[in-house]
Amino acid sequence: MISAGEFRNGVTMEYEGSPFVILEFQHVKPGKGAAFVRTKIRNLKTGAVLEKTFRPNEKMPRAHIERQDMQYLYSDGDLFHFMNTETFDQIAVNASDVGDALKFVKENDTVKILSYEGQVFGIEPDLFVELEITETEPGFAGNTAQGATKPAILETGAQVQVPLFINQNEVIKIDTRTGEYLGRAKD
Structure with a gap:
């Protein structure tokens, strides 16, 4: 569990049943009333960016994102094929899950496949x-x-x-x- 008072950029959490990453946060202490944390968070599955405020003592579970190195093999219509370089297992990922992440990736390059609870939702190329x-x-x-x-x-x-x-x-x-x-x- 992570409390809103511990928020930092890049931290992942579960909010309303979906994984989110914190893009920006700001601890606000107004002259009157209780302090709060203003955040800008992105849904890792849909890519939607939300602005939410939380009480500093509000707790939510951390979202454990798996990052696995895989080799980009080829694209076949709306599917992109990747191979685990250790086990040689291959997976196909939908174009909607890839987005624009592969526009700077050549065939046979290594990328990180991001998954949450076994479901692939994104790809991270080298910086x-x-x-x-x-x-x-x-x-x-x-x-x-x-x-x-x-x-x-x-x-x-x-x-x-x-x-x-x-x-x-x-x-x-x-x-x-x-x-x-x-x-x-x-x-």
């Missing part, structure tokens, strides 16, 4: 990946005084914004949480 640019317009030095960007298509099909000096067939580093260009990959 930073190196991918090749397959399509972008040529850039010209001196086009602008400040860091202008242009669209680039990556080998996974995802589109990101890159600086003008980046060319096709270059390998770049991407932050998978934000989709931001971080720099050229080091050889």
Whole structure:
């Protein structure tokens, strides 16, 4: 059990029968009345974000999320196939459970499969990946005084914004949480 007074960003809990993760929290002590905890929480199954307030002594059970390393094999229509690299067991996950999580993941890359009570609800790719640019317009030095960007298509099909000096067939580093260009990959 966890009390609302112990809330921290990233803590998982069960609320109204579903697993939630705390995105933001704030302990509020008004001049009059009792203190409370204002939170922004995300439902791990549906992705819905809620704003809730709790009394600091309110208790709820922790949600135990299982994270398992698996290798992404291939997609087959609305199913994405993964393999446990230790036991070689394979599972298929619906596209609705994957969401946009695989837009920076190539076949044979390792990801974390997230499950709650045996039900897969999400995928966590590595935080930073190196991918090749397959399509972008040529850039010209001196086009602008400040860091202008242009669209680039990556080998996974995802589109990101890159600086003008980046060319096709270059390998770049991407932050998978934000989709931001971080720099050229080091050889």
